[in-house]
Amino acid sequence: MLDPQLLRANPENVKLEMNRHGADLDLALLNSLESRRKDIQVKTQTLQSERNTRSKSIGMAKAKGEDIQPLLDSVSQLGDELKAAEAELNDIQAELLAIQLTLPNILSADVPDGKDEEQNQLVRTWGEPKKYDFEVHDHVELGEQLQGIDFEAGAKIAGSRFVTLSGPLARLQRALTQFMLDTHTDSHGYRETYVPYLVNKESLLGTGQLPKFEEDLFKIGDESPYYLIPTAEVPVTNLVRDEIISADDMPLKFVSHTPCFRSEAGAYGRDVRGMIRQHQFEKVELVQIVKAGESDAAHQQLTADAENILQALNLPYRLMLLCSGDTGFSSTKTLDLEVWLPGQDAYREISSCSNFGDFQARRLKARWRNPDTGKPELVHTVNGSGLAVGRTLIAVMENYQQEDGSINLPDVLLPYMGGLKSIKL
């Protein structure tokens, strides 16, 4: 959520920022709501104040044993008027809130303008895509040959966009998860965190998936529904909802491995082949809760922490700065890591690292107490995948494939593979 003060003080400018981030702001509507809000709030509070002083004087008169009937008569119609004013104020504030909740974050000044991923900016590349002197296969072919990936079984058990893994490839996914968690906890200073995979509405409102992106989520139940988490970002970031964090505990750095569930509505034709885009996938997520001035540095560091995993696995990748049109709703700035996939002859997203500024914190009421002022201040939130495990599995398979269809294992994974050095049929 944007700072309401900013919205009031400089609505024209906010409108431009919204346009840049692919949203619109109806200034006429906003202005009329704002001016009504102002009038009615003042009116309501005046009536409340009036009621309070009168009620107080009734109490005092009663204590002295005076006749309070005339006083009671004099407030009789105040109540109705107040009730009406309060109801009207409630409605307007709900309307204003509804608008505010659908406005995206203001983009960082260094985010390039652009429509879609075509306009994302290359920051740097790492590693060289390997040259193969044989015909490369994608992970679907490799996985089926090795009898470790079964899309038909996934489709039978659940439906399209589900998969089953088995044998050494299933273990490889677990090994990758373990390796990522160990690296982030032991070397990068994150605290391992286990969280619910079902969350309530409030949590999704806090991180910004709701109210706007409900169709991307799996929902369970009607009256007080649960939602399957689309990313660990949701439960982990909500750890600090309604909290005031003491300065000594800042920054908070969490790492969490969870399955993620996305309905992928609106992605009908995209990535139908293979494990790239599934309804259910594993991800190791990094989340940092930091002081306002420190989120840019934290964003850089968190991205580097994710890059470390790719480097340790010796997977070629590139770092992209997302353009305005491709940057997510809650983000001020997003850096994507794209891994090289020989089977697709392309770089594909494997991590998305975002700085949210105070946008999520305002929705979450997540604050820290600044010892200099003694006052609570909104935190900044930063997160990113470190990494998407399913896509990392694909990347390892495709990059480490051998001519005979076997897959060599990266050195760092060997301790997790129980003596296995290569996966073959």
Add this chain to the structure above:
RNA sequence: GGAGAGAUGGCAGAGCGGUUGAAUGCACUAGUCUUGAAAACUAGCAUGGGUUAACGCCCAUCCAGGGUUCGAAUCCCUGUCUCUCCGCCA
């Protein structure tokens, strides 16, 4: 699933329907004392919002949402969560 108890400020914990945003203790901040620290003493110390050039004034908030009342932390209803006991269970 059944029975009961509870939810109050950073924490602990009071609070006959009436001048209670809320006693007290702890923690925290500042001061006095001390060579310094501790102790003791003194003072300060919730959050969000409205309005104002500012000092300030005002409003809301005692789990959440409704209700009763001139007036609700206090009474009533609904929900959520926590605890205890019984049943079931990985």
